[in-house]
Amino acid sequence: MEIYYTIPDIQKCLLELKSEGLSLGFVPTMGALHEGHLSLIRRACEENDKVVCSIFINPIQFNNKEDLENYPKTLESDINLLQENDCDILFLPDNDEMYPKPDTTTFDFGHLDKILEGKFRPGHFNGAAIVVKKLFEIIEPHKAYFGEKDYQQLVIIKAMVKKFSIPVEIIPCQTVREKDGLALSSRNLRLNESEKSIAPEIHKILSEAKSKASKSNPENIRQWVISKVEMHPGLKLEYFEIVDPHTLITVDTPLKGQKYIAKIAVFLGKIRLIDNIEIFF
Numbered sequence: 001m002e003i004y005y006t007i008p009d010i011q012k013c014l015l016e017l018k019s020e021g022l023s024l025g026f027v028p029t030m031g032a033l034h035e036g037h038l039s040l041i042r043r044a045c046e047e048n049d050k051v052v053c054s055i056f057i058n059p060i061q062f063n064n065k066e067d068l069e070n071y072p073k074t075l076e077s078d079i080n081l082l083q084e085n086d087c088d089i090l091f092l093p094d095n096d097e098m099y100p101k102p103d104t105t106t107f108d109f110g111h112l113d114k115i116l117e118g119k120f121r122p123g124h125f126n127g128a129a130i131v132v133k134k135l136f137e138i139i140e141p142h143k144a145y146f147g148e149k150d151y152q153q154l155v156i157i158k159a160m161v162k163k164f165s166i167p168v169e170i171i172p173c174q175t176v177r178e179k180d181g182l183a184l185s186s187r188n189l190r191l192n193e194s195e196k197s198i199a200p201e202i203h204k205i206l207s208e209a210k211s212k213a214s215k216s217n218p219e220n221i222r223q224w225v226i227s228k229v230e231m232h233p234g235l236k237l238e239y240f241e242i243v244d245p246h247t248l249i250t251v252d253t254p255l256k257g258q259k260y261i262a263k264i265a266v267f268l269g270k271i272r273l274i275d276n277i278e279i280f281f
């Protein structure tokens with residue numbers, strides 16, 4: 001695997017690849033790689049001639065300074081994992097490379113970045129969209145891979161690509177989970193032993209909510225989830241909403257047989273975890 005630290009260096013390499021007519025897949029990450037990230041890398045390898053992964057902890061998408069400072073960093077292991085999974089190129093820029101001067105772009109995504117995660121993490125999606133747009137402009141991939149674990153991010157990136165007519169195909173990838181159902185996340189590294197034993201409850205509650213849906217309605221399910229989360233002293237619910245998969249608007253009167261997304265964010269101690277599940281009424 002080749003590693004590039006600067007924009008001119010990676011662009012020189014990519015220009016050569018593209019001049020040979022090779023297709024390019026791209027997986028943007030913030031590192032602390034796990035099987036979720038690696039599933040994206042493997043899918044990109046299957047569908048493209050060459051695969052680029054980026055690792056950049058994007059400061060402007062953190063609305064919480066402590067979260068940024070404590071974000072896990074496991075670069076040596078990340079490089080080994082990328083090599084073992086046949087990634088061709090790693091882009092590893094630093095802050096000065098990505099932001100030689102502060103980027104104050106403000107995107108207008110309508111309601112999409114103001115609800116759900118956006119309500120609790122103001123500026124998060126604007127910061128994420130800035131860095132992903134920059135990375136797309138640097139790398140110009142044919143396909144880019146994003147996890148459904150960060151469902152709202154996926155919807156917003158799709159909206160951004162459409163808005164700016166960026167010629168990249170966005171490929172959504174299924175959430176990879178532990179055997180006990182916990183969605184893999186770099187932040188799981190920060191859970192202590194007792195928090196680790198509680199964390200699988202989040203997916204268990206979502207799964208049970210899903211199984212109740214055909215005999216219930218969104219508001220009753222919401223109330224059930226709220227009471228279920230309250231029963232666990234370690235968990236603190238930030239939100240639970242059942243939303244339209246495209247508009248992300250909360251659904252009151254769902255259509256039978258149509259897919260919706262149940263989204264949840266909870267605090268487990270100081271660690272904020274998110275998850276979601278498809279749900280049908």
Ligand code: AMP
Pocket residue numbers: 028029030031035036037039040145146147148149150173174175176177183184185186
């Ligand atoms: P991050 O490093 O958290 O910015 O994530 C980089 C990419 O990996 C994003 O597209 C995430 O949605 C995706 N990702 C993170 N966790 C998972 C997971 N458990 N399963 C699938 N994709 C994931």
